[in-house]
Amino acid sequence: MRYRFSGGVLGTLLLVVTLVMGPFSSAGQGASQPSSAGAAGDRRPNMVLILMDDFSMELLSTMPNAQRMVRQGASYRNSYVVDSLCCPSRAALLTGQAPHQTGVLTNTRNGTLAVGGYPAFVAHDNPGKQFSVALQGSGYTTGFIGKFLNLYEARDVDGHTVAPPKVPGWDDWQAILGGGYNGWGFRSTYLDRDGNLRLRNHPIPPLRAPRRVRDSHYATNVTAAKAVRFIRGHRDDAAPYFLEIATYGSHGQLRKAYRNSPTFPPAFRDRPRAGLANGNCGLKACGSLRLRDLLGYGDPRRDNAPTYLRRNGRTAPAPAWRTNRITLTDRAALGHYRNRARMVQSIDRLIGRVRAEVGPNTYVFLTADNGIHLGQHQLNGGKGTPYDSDVRVPLVVVGPGVAPGRRGQFVNNIDLAPTFEALAGLDSPEYRSGSSFKASLRARRAPGGRFAFFEHTWSKSRPGEVDADRQTGGMTDLVPSYIAVRGRRGLLVRFDLDNSWRGTRYAWELYRYDVPWEDRNVFTQDHRKPYARELMRRLRAWDQCAPARCRALTR
Template sequence: MGRRSWGAAASCGVLLLVALVLGGLPTRGPAAVRDDATISQQRVDDRPDIVLILMDDFSMELLSTMPEAQRMVREGAAYRNSYVVDSLCCPSRAALLTGQAPHQTGVRTNTRNGTPAVGGYPAFAAHDNPRKQFSVALQGSGYTTGFIGKFLNVYDVRRVNGKIVPPPKVPGWDDWQAILSGGYNGWGFRSTYLDEDGTMRLRTHAKPPRNASHEERDRGYATNVTADMAVRFLRDHRDDTSPYFLEIATYGSHAQIRKAYPGSPAFPSAFRDRAPRGDLDGGNCGLKRCGSLSLRDLLGYDDPRDDNAPTYLRPGGRTAPAPAWRTNPIILSDKSALRHYRDRVQMVQSIDRLIARVRREVGPDTYVVLTADNGIHLGQHQLNGGKGTPYDSDVRVPLAVVGPDVVPGRRSQFVSNIDLASTFEELAGRESPAFRSGTSFAASLRAPQARGGRYVFFEHTWSRSRPAEFDPDKESGGSTDVVPSYIAVRSARGLLVRVDLDKDWRGTDYAWELYRYDVPWEDRNVFAEDHAKPWVRDLKRRIEEFDGCRPAVCRALSR
């Protein structure tokens, strides 16, 4: 008997847990034979295994170059309207783990930004988010949970009495192999692990010397180390009598913080994927020739910003121009933007090989989910390089799911990364707690036309970059600091943004931007001419209700 579908498990989650306790749950027959081992045990717990692959700073134009990712898109459910609630690393990851928006997690920036902390792991811990992770619920219901790779900003080693000690243990995870901040550089970093008695330990991944071969250096490359860890987890647990959940979080395709080797590009790929020295058009760009990649692929690149300034809405419905916030000097050249783009394409090819290795290891009753924490802009909107905006380049992310009962094809439902926690819980036969602000999209996996979200919301808090801030990439212009605080909502018709031009966190100076999707990027603010139309008034009402919303209201607003 094959493993029962997620739908059946979801409809009888309570009975499933009772059956586990009483030992009365039916077992499944032998699993499929793999190349290197035959499954000899039968599962007592018939729920599906789940693997989440989370990429870092992954913009959509990269996806078309990745053969294995494209295979997932063809063979599974692919969501064309998949977004993140905040296009900044730490707020986005905290939202994914908890199913809550940043105003609920309290994680609004990447670093502490004062006392009490408003960002980074310190804010995550201070607001009781560790116990709210979906992994806690899955672990409590019998799943073996594993985490490998990048966790949250400021989650790193500490120095206590002159000694380097590991960061705090994070609840909800049976296997905890977080790669710490040195992973940004590609080589030479630390990771954590739990020893047999559950004590947190540190492991050092030494950087191979400069004169080492490309093959030796590539063995120490962060993405490849992450893939090796993931394969070991999958092999260790595929014969278990209970299911597993594994999150694999890569550092690619984020820019480096420090050069691991002299001459390293800002976006360092594995050496096997780089062009020979002096060959500007060579290298491994997956499904495309590197020389064919052009700035035309970056929709909205160098789009004039004279017509993007926000608009004030005055009493009585009058409008007036507001000060532009896109005032950064344009320092990213076309040559640099194209080099960064091609380097990023080469960088994600190692992630593509990770995807292939994972899919070879898992069984047919495993869901594999591919997505990212945010995108980036690289010259779009004349914003140099960075992220944090509500625009398509920054907030749209890939979402592809393969697994049992998944009907292949594109999906048009609007999905946010705060929906993932509830989705994983439904797949695991769990009812989501009331504090989740996201809504499961599991039904759409087997029913592509299932009812789903029609709106997604974005929020972002401006902050000045602090020491240990990893996101203003100086080599590509570092525009992140200019992005103001905002709340935004997106529908099929357009994007409405309420920006706060007052950078004091205690004050407000609201202005508006509205973009119709007559073109595939946000080319012209039309709020002054369209703000009174019914569909725009509806978006405005939703923004005002989303501001500080409680979970039940947040969920209702997306429908």
């Protein structure tokens, strides 16, 4: 849908445009109080969140350390993100709120309004609502390493490069700035002894340098080394710690760090070379990876067009929004897929290193900010849709008391913040729209979510857009605004075909999960059936829901 801002929200957007780099609000009002805060010998668990970027589910089976986590921990087969776009998804994870509450709707400003990226995150008082603020206030040592939010970048002031603002809620702040997309050649931040934010340069080694030297400067490996140092520095502390490790892999590059660098650049040790003809794809031979692994690849879209629902209850065909020319060839798609499999092997080694360093009283969470389509639904490459390829992400948890096995509860990434707080012995503030899934870590059949909701805002692709995915033929401004709900039987989506801020032109898609992808819109045939009516009721209630209402709708 096209978000219809209330007068208050729209007024706020207009007023805050000039305040983007200003001071943060202490928006933790109403935050929880610790039940065992900062006590000597605090026995609360440590927590590590490993957040991958643009990770699609078929890659998980190639990763040996990730598969070890699956065998030893809780894995959620119904794990989703509230918006399958980098920045809105990350803002939602950090705050436990949906995009219509965070105000972070896109990756960039989208013109004069601060509706996307880090500017919108600040403008809507989100920094103080991060779960890290609550954890830190309760006695946790908090650390962040890796990718933060789009447009969180260094600035040029009077000819000098200046670090971006310090972000509250984090004792150790080592954000890797936007150059990390390219794999090599980027800046990271750190806090000096006086608590001031500084910049560190990570130059690109020459191509003639030994492979191990080039790979030591690879963004994922730099992230892993920083993470290991943090854990070693805090694992024996009296206070517990929380560490977020956010990789840039397996996102595509924005610019080539080296000549002939592939769109999805793996570490050099994982690329084809003498003695490793097809490269390293982990648990699978790279040559065995086929396009059939990408469920729904090339599925004809003639039966996917949306449907109008008239006031009299009758339906009528709506114009298709999937109008892109198909430019992604089978050969290119397969090449991208295999390079992505090579690319995630460095993430898998990071997982192994982290797990080797943490103590037994530590939870490790593995998930991603969104998925990606690569020829599914004949959409070329990209993300942003409500379909399985884009919204489903892995969620695997290991730690003290976690019962191994698969889980069927529906979990959304807005549920992570309240889960971290629950594990820390905190009550979540009322502004969290997600719900803790702590109980299901110990009890596989514990009550949990039965529905997942998605929302997305159309935006014109602007300078600085990192998810245009032009190298794979994708277009971020192809996907209309929508809200959607998914249950066990199907997915209901209400698209807004009017790409303006205030107008609406709703059309519907409904998919049954008789197959594991969205192959045919059955809204005309099924919209009166009980399961579809239940989805419709919940979807309409989700539109602009307040936090308590949002939480109730998932049950």
